[in-house]
Structure formats: structure tokens, C-alpha cells
Amino acid sequence: MGCHNGIGITVDQTFSFPRKLPGARGWKYQDLRGLADVPAVGHAEPEYLTYMRRVGGGDELRANAEMLARFFPGGALDEAEVRRAAPGGDRDLAWLLAPSRDRALALDKAYWLIVREQSFTRGRDALFAPAENVHREIGGKATELAAAETRWLDARLQLAWPEVQATTTATP
Numbered sequence: 001m002g003c004h005n006g007i008g009i010t011v012d013q014t015f016s017f018p019r020k021l022p023g024a025r026g027w028k029y030q031d032l033r034g035l036a037d038v039p040a041v042g043h044a045e046p047e048y049l050t051y052m053r054r055v056g057g058g059d060e061l062r063a064n065a066e067m068l069a070r071f072f073p074g075g076a077l078d079e080a081e082v083r084r085a086a087p088g089g090d091r092d093l094a095w096l097l098a099p100s101r102d103r104a105l106a107l108d109k110a111y112w113l114i115v116r117e118q119s120f121t122r123g124r125d126a127l128f129a130p131a132e133n134v135h136r137e138i139g140g141k142a143t144e145l146a147a148a149e150t151r152w153l154d155a156r157l158q159l160a161w162p163e164v165q166a167t168t169t170a171t172p
Helices: 023-027 047-055 065-071 079-085 093-097 101-117
Strands: none
Touching (some): 047 079, 079 093
16 A cells, blocks of 8 residues: 555556566666657557646646646647657657756655655645645535546556667757
């Protein structure tokens, strides 16, 4: 159970083996540098491109201003920019997902405060301000996600790794 209790897309409550690279490369420390954004098993589109389309941001709360500025100029997803990290692109997952140095340091500090307080009443995500894109309370039994066609039941944790999995250039 632990800190990942209740998230809906794990396989046997583990992240380690379902996302493992094939062959010998899968038995070393996972490094996003040089890895492309590949599709999940059963999908045609890259995993993070699909995620960003569905979420409308770079995180579940749409609170990551850095990702919004980079990949959602004017509020619309720049799919061509995200596809730069897909197979055949000139970027990798580290470029796509890693925060800037300043944001990483600020996130470390914000999370340190959560850990120091041991107060997870507002969740475990380190945020710089209260979350804006959440319901303050859920009144009814229905979430209305199905009616809004924003509920997907096709999630798979396993990735469809191609035979040779790398991008043309690594993140600087």
C-alpha cells in the first residue's frame, strides 16, 4: 500500500517491472536521457502525448506552469513540440519531463515542508500554491466524467518498446 495507495494504473501495485526496458538495458538504473516517448501497449500514440492531451497539462492538477508555458502556448497543446521526444524525434523523455533547475529546487523545498509536517491532508504533490483545478467538494454520486467524455478505460502501464529504443540526441 504505502505512499502509492489508491492510484489506478499500476500492475500488481508496482511500477518497476512493467515499465522496464527490454533486455540488459532494463536491469540498470532508469535514466530518461536517450529514451523516447513510446506508446503504451495497445496504443498508437506516444504515452506522454496521450497523457497531455487527456489531462490538458503536464500534471494531473494542471498546476505545472513551466509545462503549460512550454507545451500549451495560448492554452492549446503544441503536439509537434511534444512529438520531438517520440521515436525519430530530436529530443528525449528527460527533455520532455524534467523540470528546470530552479523549478526542481523549488519542488524539493515544497516537498521537504510536506515531509517535515507529515501532513498529507492536501495530498502528496508538492505545489507552490493551492490547487485551482480541483473540486472543493463532491456533492453527488456521479462525477460527470463519462458524460463529458473525459473518462478513459484503456490505460496500460506496459510500454510498447521498439527493438531499438533511443532518440537521436540526448538532453544537454
